[in-house]
Amino acid sequence: MYVETINVVKQYANHLALNGVSINVPRGTVFGLLGPNGAGKTTLIRIITRITAPDSGEVLIDGRPSRREDVYNIGYLPEERGLYRKMKVGEHAIYLAQLRGLSKADARRELMVWFQRFDIANWYNRKVEELSKGMQQKVQFISTVIHNPDLLIFDEPFSGFDPVNAEMIKNEMLRLKAEGKTIILSTHNMESVETLCDNIALINRSEVVLQGSVFDIRREHATNTFRFRIRNSDFAFEHSAFTLVSKESYREFTDVRIRKQPEVATNELAKLIFDRFDVVAFDEEMPTMNDIFIETVSR
Template identity: 50%
Template sequence: MNILETHNIVKEYANHRALDDVSISIPKGSIFGLLGPNGAGKTSLIRIINQITGPDSGHVLFDGKPLSERHIERIGYLPEERGLYKKMKVGDQLLYLAQLKGLSEKQAMEKLKSWFIKFDIKTWWDKNVSDLSKGMQQKVQFVSTVLHEPDLIILDEPFSGFDPINANLIRDEILELRQKGSTVIFSTHRMETVEELCDYIALIHRSKKVLDGPKNQIKEQFKTNTYYVEYMGILNGLAEQYAVSATREVEPGFHRSDIQLPEGVNSNQLLRDLINQVEVRAFGENIPTMNDVFVRAVNEIPEA
């Protein structure tokens, strides 16, 4: 079951087509990576989902029904450009934003107490937002995004400006929210975070969706049937059927090489041939990272 579906979305601004026939499906309870270079169309799609703008054509379904104003309370949105009221006190601001999302003042107070303890920010309640550092402000805005326990949480570059400790804190909260049943759309340029957190991805490039599906399946599609080996000795008698590349010394006496297997040859046969020549210290398949997938997918698309 999908929490959100976009069908054939088209969005134009003046002479620029920001989205061109974009369809994606986001399964309930997943962390979904929305990827793409700057200017690809990600922000335009996020704004349509949040009903900040509307599509020129196509439609959006939320939980199987046409997206409408009544769904706003079920969505939490953390924009890349943060938007807190600088001269307002943190506690007053969070109470106000929570009530905009449908919570009563009593409900909001109860939830805020829990979050202030969890994030160790109890002394911030009467501080003006302008008195907080950028990272502290981002913590406050994250709380405002998830306080009403939305079914769908949209996070645009949520780790921007965080130190490693607070980035880990937010990461753990994202995983906990998913475990409690929320679905997360995650827009980021940090491929290592996509690698760690996302279950599904969609890649938008030049306004079009060029790739989508379960992360692990997509990585399978981009495999090159290449293995790495770390070894001691000289690797110069391997059969010509193997393509050896990227040989380098990793430490005195040990080298690492990448070896591509031809069709019909499996990794066991390669390992047997290697053992006959060198002392093998490490061996395994080169699994493409999400950064590899991103770069290859974008570079393989011809210029329009």
């Protein structure tokens, strides 16, 4: 499923939640929807899922205006979690699956596959209130994907998970992407953005301030800084092709960070250093998505 929003505006009383927001979510990709708290991400998600309507602008699904029946082909895991604590886990999951259009028999069959995959089959007949927060999160994740929708929207899906289970969820998202699902991921976890996302849009103060592929954005924000690890040297070397950023010496090697001049090719810089020193390691220092997030929002 291909999703596009065009100049979406949403106003709540005196608060402008979205101001002409346009994003493009390619089919079969993981799209990161980023931004500080209150930027407008959840409002945009609620408009895409037809929970609320925009004041102006439109949402396109596969190139045509969004329709009411599209919601049956969307799986949405909201940031605000909620399960009926007194219900049994299996009954609750079947109930949610039926709300998404599955028959009771189909829901039970699919749930058993997912419960075994997530190692919670033994909790099928236990009450929700007996589950840990992380296990409840697993149930809600399963309930989001159980009807096999083409568009999946996850709002802070890693909240409440330990590193092992967070990794499990990441792997499931990559598996769903490999099956051709389109995924919108709203998160503050910038490490997961670098791991999972093909493209991102950064919303700040109700507007899109940055959009594109993760690779291109990191490349555009690169500072031409390179790291060299040199054996048995204090790096007493100057050249017009670069400036020294930092130097840290250890017993057997020296770590050097240098910033090349924009007109100098990377292979020219590498040859300068390799011809004079015993280089153990060499790489370009790329900014993290966390660095880019902070820089863009602060600016």
